[in-house]
Amino acid sequence: MPIYEYVCPGCATKFELLRSFRQADDAAVCPRCEQIAARTVSACAVFSRDDSGLVTSVAGTGNACGGCSATSCSTCSS
Numbered sequence: 001m002p003i004y005e006y007v008c009p010g011c012a013t014k015f016e017l018l019r020s021f022r023q024a025d026d027a028a029v030c031p032r033c034e035q036i037a038a039r040t041v042s043a044c045a046v047f048s049r050d051d052s053g054l055v056t057s058v059a060g061t062g063n064a065c066g067g068c069s070a071t072s073c074s075t076c077s078s
């Protein structure tokens with residue numbers, strides 16, 4: 001089962017949940033302030049974007065951004 005990372009929009013708490021793919025899009029509640037947290041995909045952290053929008057992978061994992069390809073990377077781009 002993959003581990004998903006969530007970031008709370010209210011208190012910026014990051015937390016991880018072990019979930020199945022079927023649960024991946026379910027709402028995750030912040031353990032601190034109980035707001036609905038947005039899912040972020042940790043695999044995106046190995047990618048960086050330069051000014052031209054080119055996405056380059058940072059040396060290391062070589063993992064594709066599989067979790068984002070189905071939706072968008074907007075939550076991961078910062």
Ligand SMILES: [Zn+2]
Nearest residue numbers: 008011030033
């Ligand atoms: Zn919170």
